[in-house]
Amino acid sequence: MAQSNNSIKKILTVAFALCIVCSIIVSTAAVALRSKQQFNQELDRKTNILEVANLYESGMDVNETYESMITPRVVNLETGEYSAEHDPDTYNAFESRRDPAASRTLSGERDPAGLTRVEKYSTVYLVGDPDDPEQIILPIRGQGLWGLMRGFLSVEGDGNTIVGITYYEHAETPGLGGEVNNPRWQAQWEGKEIFDEQGELDPAIRLVKGGASGETEVDALSGATLTSNGVTNMLQFWLSPEGFGDYLARFREGTSQAETQGADVELESEGA
Numbered sequence: 704m705a706q707s708n709n710s711i712k713k714i715l716t717v718a719f720a721l722c723i724v725c726s727i728i729v730s731t732a733a734v735a736l737r738s739k740q741q742f743n744q745e746l747d748r749k750t751n752i753l754e755v756a757n758l759y760e761s762g763m764d765v766n767e768t769y770e771s772m773i774t775p776r777v778v779n780l781e782t783g784e785y786s787a788e789h790d791p792d793t794y795n796a797f798e799s800r801r802d803p804a805a806s807r808t809l810s811g812e813r814d815p816a817g818l819t820r821v822e823k824y825s826t827v828y829l830v831g832d833p834d835d836p837e838q839i840i841l842p843i844r845g846q847g848l849w850g851l852m853r854g855f856l857s858v859e860g861d862g863n864t865i866v867g868i869t870y871y872e873h874a875e876t877p878g879l880g881g882e883v884n885n886p887r888w889q890a891q892w893e894g895k896e897i898f899d900e901q902g903e904l905d906p907a908i909r910l911v912k913g914g915a916s917g918e919t920e921v922d923a924l925s926g927a928t929l930t931s932n933g934v935t936n937m938l939q940f941w942l943s944p945e946g947f948g949d950y951l952a953r954f955r956e957g958t959s960q961a962e963t964q965g966a967d968v969e970l971e972s973e974g975a
Contacts, residue, residue: 747871749773755855755869756830756838773840774833777824783949789824796825796842797853809945816845816933816940827950828855836860839954841947845937848929850874852883852937858897862954865895865908880930891921897942897951904952906942909935 749769753759758772775791778784799805799822806820830838837860844853854870868889875881882888896918899907907919910931915922923931940946 751855751869751871752828752840755857755867756840757857757867758830772830774829774836775826776829776833778827778947778950779824780821780946780950781823783947783951783953786824791826794824794826796822797844799824813945814940815936817936818845818940821945825947827947830857838866839951841941843937843941845933845940847873847875847933848880848927849876852930852933854883856938856941858951860954862951863897865892865897868892875930876927880924880927882924882927883930883934888922888924891915895919895921897938898955904944904948906939906948908938908942 746765749765750759752773753765753768756772758768759765777786777789777791777794779786800818800820805824806822808820809818825842827842828840829836830840838857839860839862840855840857842853843856844851846852850873852870852873852875854868854872856868857866858864859866870883873881873883875883895908897906897908898904899919909920910923911920912923912928912931924934942948942951
């Protein structure tokens with residue numbers, strides 16, 4: 704006797720078959736589109752790097768411009784020196800933070816950006832001659848109001864003067880904290896200085912309410928105090944000796960990148 708279309712067994716059988724078919728379709732699509740997704744993610748990363756360096760123009764060949772203008776280098780955050788331990792074209796510092804052997808724990812005053820763990824090596828991007836770069840582009844991240852904010856900060860070759868800042872990932876409130884992507888707010892950063900005249904390793908750059916007046920001050924985001932604090936905190940971390948502070952100090956002290964690279968090669972030779 705034929706089963707009723709409303710029977711529990713028939714309903715479950717159809718539902719199970721539908722789930723299997725949908726799973727196969729979704730899995731196939733995910734595998735087939737993976738290379739395309741990776742290509743688009745890489746293109747977006749390169750575009751953001753060119754944008755923060757004021758090199759991006761609509762309609763340009765992003766890959767060609769990136770290859771001709773940008774040189775990635777892996778930096779040991781504990782020493783501020785370049786490292787040959789990782790390939791800068793494939794190394795993923797953000798993923799490395801998950802590996803206890805490739806990262807370190809942060810807590811208390813050592814973690815103003817709310818990161819908990821940070822990688823031991825990170826990738827920087829040099830504009831122009833890598834031995835005497837026009838700009839140094841640093842990856843930055845930290846907690847905002849609703850979650851992690853990730854972006855880039857570009858600094859002139861003097862290791863102190865800011866060229867630009869951009870955020871490519873955040874969950875801040877549109878119209879408030881989301882204004883970190885507003886070109887008018889980002890334009891304020893150009894020419895600002897990271898360190899004050901004292902020349903200390905601790906960065907002085909910060910967001911302030913009521914109108915910035917100094918060379919190390921930028922207007923806070925209106926109505927977004929916690930997001931503004933998050934921006935200040937992440938810069939305080941990444942530009943300090945805990946982050947890229949020791950690396951940037953080499954540029955401020957006039958140490959050429961050739962000397963920095965040579966020091967690494969010499970150390971590797973001694974180790975051999």
